[in-house]
Amino acid sequence: MSAADRDHLKIFAGTSSRDLGKAMCDHLDLPLGQATVSRFADGECIVKLEEDVRGRDCFVVQSTCAPVDENLMELLVYVDCLRRASAKRITAVIPYFGYARQDRKDEGRVPITAKLVANLITTAGVDRVLCMDLHAAQIQGFFDLPVDHLSASPVIAEYFTSRVHDFASDLSDCVVVSPDVGNVKVANTYANILGADLAIIDKRRQSGTKVVVKNLIGDVRGRVVLMFDDMISTAGTICEAARVVMEEGATNVIATATHAVLVGIAMERIRSSPVSKVVITDSIPGGARLQPLADRLVTLSVAKLLGEAIHRIHHDQSVSAMFRGGIGPKR
Numbered sequence: 001m002s003a004a005d006r007d008h009l010k011i012f013a014g015t016s017s018r019d020l021g022k023a024m025c026d027h028l029d030l031p032l033g034q035a036t037v038s039r040f041a042d043g044e045c046i047v048k049l050e051e052d053v054r055g056r057d058c059f060v061v062q063s064t065c066a067p068v069d070e071n072l073m074e075l076l077v078y079v080d081c082l083r084r085a086s087a088k089r090i091t092a093v094i095p096y097f098g099y100a101r102q103d104r105k106d107e108g109r110v111p112i113t114a115k116l117v118a119n120l121i122t123t124a125g126v127d128r129v130l131c132m133d134l135h136a137a138q139i140q141g142f143f144d145l146p147v148d149h150l151s152a153s154p155v156i157a158e159y160f161t162s163r164v165h166d167f168a169s170d171l172s173d174c175v176v177v178s179p180d181v182g183n184v185k186v187a188n189t190y191a192n193i194l195g196a197d198l199a200i201i202d203k204r205r206q207s208g209t210k211v212v213v214k215n216l217i218g219d220v221r222g223r224v225v226l227m228f229d230d231m232i233s234t235a236g237t238i239c240e241a242a243r244v245v246m247e248e249g250a251t252n253v254i255a256t257a258t259h260a261v262l263v264g265i266a267m268e269r270i271r272s273s274p275v276s277k278v279v280i281t282d283s284i285p286g287g288a289r290l291q292p293l294a295d296r297l298v299t300l301s302v303a304k305l306l307g308e309a310i311h312r313i314h315h316d317q318s319v320s321a322m323f324r325g326g327i328g329p330k331r
Contacts, residue, residue: 005028005030005314006030006031007056008055008056008057008314009028009030009056009057009059009310009314010033010051010053010056010057010058010059010087011024011025011028011030011032011033011058011059011060011061011310012032012033012035012049012058012059012060012061012078012082013032013033013060013061013062014037014060014061014062014071014074014075014078015037015062015071015074016062016063016064016065016071016074016284016285017061017062017063017093017095017285018285019282019285020061020063020095020282020283020285020301020302020303020306021061023282023301023303023307024061024303024304024306024307024310025307026303027303027304027307027308028307028310028311033049033051033053033058034049034050034051035047035048035049035050035051035078035081036048036050037074037078045070045073045074045077046077047074047077047078047081048081049081049082049085052085053082053085053086053087054085054086054087055086055087055088056087056088057087057088057089057091057314058082058087058088058089058090058091059090059091059093059130059310059313060075060078060079060082060090060091060092060093061093061095061306062074062075062078062092062093062094063094063095063096063098063283063284063285064094064096064097064098064099064117065096065098065259065261065284065285066261066263068098068099071098072098072099072117072120075092075094075121075124076120076121076124079092079121079124079125079126080124080125082125083124083125089127089128090125090126090127090128091126091127091128091129091130091310091313092121092126092128092129092130093130093131093306093310094129094130094131094132095131095132095283095284095302095306096132096231096259096261096283096284097114097117097131097134097135097139098117099113099114099116099117100114100134100135100136100139101114101135101136102114103115103135103136103138103139103142104136114136114139114142115142118139118142118143119142121143122143122144122145126145127145127146128145128146128147128148128313129143129145129146129147129148130147130148130150130306130309130310130313131147131148131149131150132149132150132151132152132258132283132302132305132306133150133151133152133230133231133258133259133283134149134230135230135231137149148309148313148319150305150306150309150319150322151258151323152258152281152283152300152302152305153186153189153190153193153323154305154322154323155281155300155301155302155304155305156190156228156256156258156279156281156300157190157193157194159279159298159300160194160226161194167224167252167254167276167277168224168252171194171195171196172195172196173223173224174194174196174223174224174225174226175191175196175197175198175199175218175219175220175223175224175225175226175250176188176190176191176194176196176197176198176199176225176226176227176228177198177199177200177201177218177220177225177226177227177241177245178198178199178200178201178227178228179201179227179229179237179238179241180201180202180237181200181202183228183229183230184198184200186228186229186230187200187227187228190226190228194226196226197218197219197223198218199216199217199218199219199220199225199245200216200217200218201215201216201217201241201244201245202215202216202217216244216245216248220245220248220249220250221248221249221250222249222250222251223250223251224250224251224252224253224254225242225245225250225252225253225254226254226256227241227242227253227254227255227256228256228257229255229256229257230257230258230259231257231258231259231260231261232255232257232259232260232261232262232266232278232280233261233262233263233264233266234263234264234265234266234269235262235265235266235267235269235270235273236269238255238257238270238273238275239269239270239272239273239275242255242273242274242275243273243274246274252276253273253274253275253276254275254276254277254278254279255270255275255277255278255279256278256279256280257278257279257280258280258281258283258302259280259281259283259284260278260280260281260283260284260286260290260299261284262289262290262293267292267293270293270296271292271293275296276296277296277297277298278293278296278297278298279298279300280297280298280299280300281299281300281301281302282299282300282301282302282303283302286299305322308322309322
């Protein structure tokens with residue numbers, strides 16, 4: 001980064017993305033913006049900037065993961081603080097966008113909370129949003145301002161191409177399995193990039209926590225199965241899919257997701273499933289909560305990817321050019 005960039009570009013990190021924000025700044029050779037986030041005795045959040053941002057291009061990094069409401073409110077307060085401190089432009093960098101699964105009315109008398117959250121972020125004073133692997137790509141349209149939607153796929157694809165001999169003799173011995181029909185496009189793109197075949201699991205969901213799998217379309221016998229999804233939440237989908245492919249003759253199952261939500265009985269499900277390895281990114285902080293999966297967990301960093309996007313936004317360059325010739329975000 002040039003001296004001018006160091007003076008005019010400021011990156012701040014909320015409490016949910018402190019480590020990721022620091023790694024992004026290290027990649028860009030920038031100091032992390034100094035601010036204090038604290039809470040009053042009644043739980044109210046307050047943000048105080050410890051440096052001047054007047055006329056600066058400011059980015060605030062905050063995943064709205066659990067505790068979702070606290071992290072979302074902190075993001076809103078952060079944005080309001082930057083706006084009132086006369087930042088020239090404010091970009092909300094949201095590696096994991098909470099409430100993304102509430103993107104439509106799938107039954108009567110329910111909210112579309114993803115749109116509500118978009119409205120809140122816009123009203124707070126954001127000029128631009130940078131997010132990654134939204135569960136529903138149409139959420140980009142919920143914002144009446146520019147949205148840059150990144151994919152973690154370059155980071156994930158690079159891992160599998162460089163470490164293939166850790167789990168198979170060659171990528172041609174692998175088959176990419178879509179754990180549900182809705183993820184076929186992403187799985188097909190990974191299959192093309194990795195030079196692997198594609199199989200599809202026809203899933204039927206009975207409730208928010210219970211999944212019933214019906215059919216497997218494709219051949220997995222004698223092969224290593226690679227499953228890709230945007231998130232692993234309760235792990236019901238991937239564990240049931242892993243059971244099905246092993247029954248069909250697969251030799252190994254590796255599950256991959258950008259966002260390691262991993263709530264409820266997810267840990268227990270994965271530990272008792274045929275999944276031998278879970279590849280995730282640091283879009284959501286891990287730490288002690290992921291310790292039960294330490295022996296089969298691989299965490300990839302998206303700091304360089306997000307840092308490059310910030311560099312391009314700051315210099316008014318194309319963000320989509322980062323994905324030319326590779327895997328782009330889900331459309």
